[in-house]
Amino acid sequence: MRGSDLMDPHGPAHLPRRRVLRATAAAAGSLPLVSALTSCLNLGVEGSPHGPLDVLYLGDATQQQSFNQLFDAFREAHPDIELEARGIAAPNWGTFANTVATQIAGGKVPDVVQVATEGQRLFASKGLMEPLDDYIANDRALVDAYFADVDPRLRDWTETYSSTDGRTYYIPGGYNTAVLYCNTEVFEAAGVDLPAREWTWEEFRRAGVLIKERTGAFLIPLGFGFPFIDIMPWLLTNGASTLNSTWDEGTFDSEGAVEAAAFVKGLIDDGLSPRPGGTFDAVGQLRNNALATLGGGRWPTLDVRRLDMLDRVRIVSWPVNAGHGSPVGWDGWPILKASQKKEKAWTFLTWLMSEEASVFYARNGGSTVPARNSVATGAPFLDQAPPGTEALPEAITYGTPIPSPERGSEVQDAINQGWQAAITGTKPVREALESANERLGGLL
Template sequence: MNPLPAPPGRPSYSRRKFLGRVGGAALVPAFGSVLAGCGGEGDTGPGGATSGTVTFVYYGDAESQKAYDKLFTKFRAKYPDITLKAQGIAADSWAAFANTVATRLAGGQSLDVVQIATEGQRIFASKQLLEPLDPYIQKDKAAVDAYYADTPPNLRKWLKEYASPDGKTYFMPGGYNTMAMYLNTELFGKAGLNIPQAWTWEEFRAAGKTIKEKTGAFLTVAGSGYFTDVMTWLTNNDTSALSADWKTPQYDSPAAVEALTFARQLVVDGLAPKPGGNLEAATLMAQGKLATFGGGRWPTNDLRRVKFVGKVRLVRWPKNAGVGSPVGWDAWPILKQSKNKDAAWTLIKYLISEQFGDAITTGGGGAVPARISDATGADFLKDAPQNTELLVELLKDATPIPGPDRGAECQKVIEEAWLQGISGTKEPQAALTEANKKLQDLLK
């Protein structure tokens, strides 16, 4: 999770393009080049002096650079012998960010700690780019145990399951995003509708028809984002694009076809705008033209910008065969080629500290803080939509966003097929059957 500019789950409707449209295939040669230079110089065990230079790379632009500089003021004061170089990489997507990191590593640039999102964690670990953290965790067991005690246990479980090819620990978990539905309470009131505590797909569609008739507003938006659209509809129909172990595609299952057919029908019925263009959901909602849209934490900042937070409530996504949500999280590893691993661990200890957690909670972050005490605290819930705590509650029903080794190419196939379906250029069954065959080849 990037706690500031580009959180897990952020769409343009963009985060889940982590290893996306630029293509995972482009990453493989770069990773291969890096492997030859891993290890060797600077390889030391935990402990020793915490001094020297540490380079931390994250997904962000010039504005986020200012924010990070503020966040790290206390770190620099506490560890004056460590020169921290926090470098943001401005990119259109997480895919472009990942490719830039891989290119820098292949070119011999020394990086120590990198922000890595869910989809990239397995490939970074499986390509032996990362240093096992277990010796460092053992050395600072009290601090790590305190952090784990204040973070959702699922984050640690999922990292072990999906990002530890050999049973070792390569990441400390950061913040996360689940997918709720942002609901315009003002529009629902004008349409004479009650705010749902839970609802079905058909109840959702019926509400949309009433809203359209009485206010002229759209019910929701129709997108093809892997995280924000595809996986959200699928998980609420008790399915996923891939099997639980990410080894087998199931994108053409009856449940997946049913989900895409339903999403397409919202467009046909005029309850969602036709796909395409850049819709500013928060602005449309503030203008009374949109009743709902999906999101994690990040839309809160957009709603603050248009001064509409107070009229929005988070509710669960409508369900069909099951109740669910995708989940994605950021994590922090030490790169194997780091020449200053002890100082890099010192930085990670700061990133998991209460001090840093409190700072990102009050700093307008776009993701749910990893620490439960922060994610359920008054600072996080202040100036936020009603029922924002739902983002934490959704973890218990959440499915990790699949990120296999060739995840970038898989994501491209998945998103293109969904777009074909909701736009009507292909029938849902045909689009998903063709995509599933492509996924089978990618996962061999």
């Protein structure tokens, strides 16, 4: 909705470092899901035509509270449709997917399931979802009005990357891009100005050196387990990526990727980041002025609100080397082919496309950027958010979908392990990325 994310399965205290993007977070471990779901469908497991409309989504207790408010608004708008919305507080999208598969295997078939970017092509390729083309044709005016208010890239990406046969399986929902949340008190204490518009990698590094010398605070927490924030922004701001634009060839060993990994390794070697792989509490350290910046999408705003830090945080775009870049991940809302309540499910999807739903979610703790531009650039989204929040919807204009091929879990493992070896010094940077890229070639 990815973040891919994207809902966070951990509590708010874990949002920045252990985030699994709601729209765009990793779908690691999703292969068992596909096997289980396909088996269930082949066995003729179907949902019941009776009872409430069953909607599954990924979310912890905090996000479930926000979603429950959204679903209550749907029930008020459609009192004739009984809705059962179930949030699964899984640690990642793969676990969420396997939980869904287990429930289906036990005979409880949902009607609608939230799917992050990373799982959309995989699920569609296995025949798990109902094609939505006829529904869209029957409600053309409503759907066209929705997409008229959505960045055209989001529609194009959904058509290009979320289907393998040209049919439509998902209605795209909220999305996430990558920005930096900056503690203004730390920058002020170090006598370092935040950029008015953009800054370069080198300017970012120099700021970190001064901050470390003058305040002792870290510049940024760097890692290797969450590509949406740990890897992709550095690659994309240097004209590189993990895969090519059609997701069928690895590009993880390009000169731009090697340069990006070497730069990140240098930040770690210079002590401007805590050593990756530990239990660094990024939110707590940001609050305690021991951390200057934190990478994220919309979701850290929830912590900033919770900790009453709106007057201490400013959002800026990611520092650049070759040029602006950001990963993009979004929610996809499909109807399961096995659903026996497809018309009610479509009514639910059309309501999610409404301005009412978008405004409601933006105002009530949503952790993604609303797909509707009018909402993403308006008060419902920008109020009660850090200054600079407009950088989130702006980033989709130069963003790139996070690569999500069908064998996504194995691809992500290769990418994570290669980046880990590169930035921690287990292998020389170029060797680490070349080795990872060779693995990618065998998977694609």
